[in-house]
Amino acid sequence: MTKSESRFISGISELVVLRLLAAREMYGYELAKAIAAAGGHELRMGEGLLYPLLHVLESQGILQSRRRMMGGRPRIYYRLSAKGQRRLERLTMRWRGVSKAVNAVLEPTNG
Amino acid sequence: MAERAYAPLGTQLLRAGMSPSRVRRTVNELEDHFVALVDEQVKRGVAPDDAVVAARQRLGTDEDLLTGMLAHAEFRSWGARWPWVCALVPGGLLLVAELAVFSSMPIALFIVHWFDQSPASVLAPGSSVAFLDLVVIYREILLYGLPLLVAGLLGVYAARRRLQLLWPLIGIAATTALGALISFTVQAPIPGVRLGRIGAALTFNPNLHGLERFGLRWTLVALVPAFLYVIWQWRSEIPN
Numbered sequence: 061m062t063k064s065e066s067r068f069i070s071g072i073s074e075l076v077v078l079r080l081l082a083a084r085e086m087y088g089y090e091l092a093k094a095i096a097a098a099g100g101h102e103l104r105m106g107e108g109l110l111y112p113l114l115h116v117l118e119s120q121g122i123l124q125s126r127r128r129m130m131g132g133r134p135r136i137y138y139r140l141s142a143k144g145q146r147r148l149e150r151l152t153m154r155w156r157g158v159s160k161a162v163n164a165v166l167e168p169t170n171g
Numbered sequence: 172m173a174e175r176a177y178a179p180l181g182t183q184l185l186r187a188g189m190s191p192s193r194v195r196r197t198v199n200e201l202e203d204h205f206v207a208l209v210d211e212q213v214k215r216g217v218a219p220d221d222a223v224v225a226a227r228q229r230l231g232t233d234e235d236l237l238t239g240m241l242a243h244a245e246f247r248s249w250g251a252r253w254p255w256v257c258a259l260v261p262g263g264l265l266l267v268a269e270l271a272v273f274s275s276m277p278i279a280l281f282i283v284h285w286f287d288q289s290p291a292s293v294l295a296p297g298s299s300v301a302f303l304d305l306v307v308i309y310r311e312i313l314l315y316g317l318p319l320l321v322a323g324l325l326g327v328y329a330a331r332r333r334l335q336l337l338w339p340l341i342g343i344a345a346t347t348a349l350g351a352l353i354s355f356t357v358q359a360p361i362p363g364v365r366l367g368r369i370g371a372a373l374t375f376n377p378n379l380h381g382l383e384r385f386g387l388r389w390t391l392v393a394l395v396p397a398f399l400y401v402i403w404q405w406r407s408e409i410p411n
Contacts, residue, residue, distance in 0.1 A: 087203075088200050089208070092229075106229070106230060106231025106236070107204060107229050107230050107231065108201055108235070108236045108239070109235065111197055111200050111201065111236075112243060115193070115243075115246065116243050133202075135203055136196065136199075136200060
């Protein structure tokens with residue numbers, strides 16, 4: 061994957077992360093698996109890069125986290141906050157609008 | 172091996188200025204993820220060594236992870252963004268701490284007097300041994316304890332964040348130099364003549380005697396935190 065492709069995926073990964081965490085609380089590995097299950101190879105990126113994104117979203121109040129001890133190690137679970145829910149709705153609307161417009165450009169015009 | 176798989180990345184993140192708590196959390200999350208990926212591969216029948224390689228690939232290279240984390244300036248501590256602050260702020264903190272501790276002295280003296288029932292006022296002739304002990308304790312705290320504490324805390328802060336040596340060492344030198352300029356005077360009361368007096372000030376004596384005393388105090392107080400800081404920093408450079 062080239063750098064520009066990677067940036068493109070990073071841009072939409074916030075939307076994907078928010079959508080998946082809106083469904084249920086997850087920790088990093090679970091979330092990476094959920095992304096792979098939902099998007100297959102199309103949304104694949106370095107799974108470790110999820111963590112900077114999760115930390116930023118948490119620092120912005122979009123995600124909330126809680127720590128649970130699992131097998132003697134702390135594991136951090138993330139979930140959407142009320143602010144995150146509003147952001148998800150805004151991003152979803154924007155994405156639908158943009159993808160509709162891009163599809164209109166990409167698809168052949170009739171007559 | 173999996174337990175420490177991302178320790179080198181943690182050191183790089185610390186050196187790049189990320190706060191220790193953020194680094195600990197990131198490394199824990201990556202190692203947890205790494206272990207889960209290796210387990211997943213092994214359960215599918217992949218050889219353990221190949222599973223480790225595959226897990227590394229899925230998480231991304233250390234360089235990508237480092238770039239990803241450092242792209243966010245808010246994760247970097249102020250000590251890493253503006254290391255020169257290490258040379259300026261501790262001196263100010265020392266002065267505030269000195270003022271606070273010195274201001275608490277009358278209260279402490281009053282409490283000692285209250286329980287000790289020494290004759291007359293605590294600042295009057297005939298003060299008790301407990302009162303004099305307290306004055307000595309305050310003197311040691313003001314002249315040596317607080318400069319050592321503030322310089323030591325600066326050393327701990329800088330070492331935990333793997334800051335470059337220069338600015339923290341300048342900070343330790345400046346803070347302890349300021350501490351060595353602080354004077355504390357006690358004028359003993361003379362029965363029937365005058366009351367005692369206690370004072371603290373920032374003073375500089377340009378004569379030889381004054382310089383000698385300043386130099387000795389400065390060296391004594393500066394050497395301990397500077398030495399411990401350099402040793403800590405040096406040990407952290409040794410790979411695990």
